[in-house]
């Protein structure tokens with residue numbers, strides 16, 4: 363949004379303008395280490411805040427239920443083509459409002475209520491929409507969960523195979539929210555093929571790493587792949603579904619004849635689980651996919667992993683317990699239980715020092731989800747600010763000072779001053795571009 367428009371908002375609704383300004387300042391002054399967050403480019407921000415929000419466009423490009431769609435058709439077609447090119451997919455739907463909506467459309471495409479799914483346990487790093495009882499996925503389907511091994515904290519593929527053979531799920535879900543290691547889909551596909559299950563990958567957390575070619579491809583192995591667009595991929599808040607697996611016809615409830623499952627996925631996004639697409643967000647997705655196709659994005663994705671590895675190594679050198687012994691993605695998970703501390707206390711004290719992380723369950727965590735033994739720390743957002751190895755080392759020392767002094771307001775306030783000084787060397791957006 364231009365400075366001119368910013369002034370319009372300031373004049374017409376100063377209350378909202380001031381809240382937005384405070385949030386901008388918070389992002390600028392602090393260290394954003396939530397593994398699922400990032401900072402979009404000014405171009406993505408601009409593509410999100412414009413007249414595209416005014417248009418209703420139920421349907422797909424060229425097949426809409428409203429007139430006046432010629433320009434939104436252009437931008438959605440561009441977003442679809444760029445998404446396909448980025449991930450080597452043959453089909454894409456860029457309309458899901460979120461990762462959860464994308465997963466819902468996938469489940470409704472491949473399953474009937476009551477069918478069995480096999481997904482990663484939330485407490486071991488999985489996601490709510492992979493079968494948690496507090497989510498629609500856990501209420502609609504029979505859920506069997508797999509997890510990590512107690513000794514290595516790596517995925518127990520033998521356990522996956524054994525549970526697949528025993529419970530014969532119709533769908534196997536892969537992907538995670540707090541698993542610091544790469545996903546190797548080929549092994550999962552062998553298991554899925556053995557029992558005739560659909561294999562789905564929710565690559566929300568690491569799709570930017572796949573786009574940047576620093577994580578193995580997942581699209582060739584899964585029947586469908588879902589992702590958010592706002593995490594490592596550094597686009598607007600939203601979702602996308604991709605597929606390269608042709609063939610397969612599904613008879614959907616209420617439909618007179620079977621459909622290819624690409625058509626079925628389209629139908630389950632709209633009218634299945636959503637109404638009108640958010641065309642301003644789709645325009646911003648097109649911009650983000652275009653950015654992710656550049657060599658600069660590959661360098662960014664590599665830097666995200668390099669920075670996360672430095673964070674892990676520095677914490678290990680200081681004697682911290684890092685779940686699975688390190689990382690090969692964008693995130694690390696600290697287990698604070700050997701220090702007698704909780705994720706809840708660490709998150710709160712770190713926030714007071716302008717360092718934003720989230721408390722997180724660690725595998726086999728004895729603490730409750732609102733307390734937890736762990737904190738999850740991600741490198742995508744600070745890498746977008748241009749921070750590198752030297753800054754990672756400083757950040758680990760700052761975090762350690764807070765964790766060692768959870769109750770010391772004096773130390774926390776000293777750390778906050780150093781955090782703000784560090785952040786000020788890496789301004790988020792140019793001054794003229796305040797939002």
Ligand code: DSN
Nearest residue numbers: 397398461489539540
């Ligand atoms: N909330 C996201 C995360 O933090 O991983 C997942 O939806």
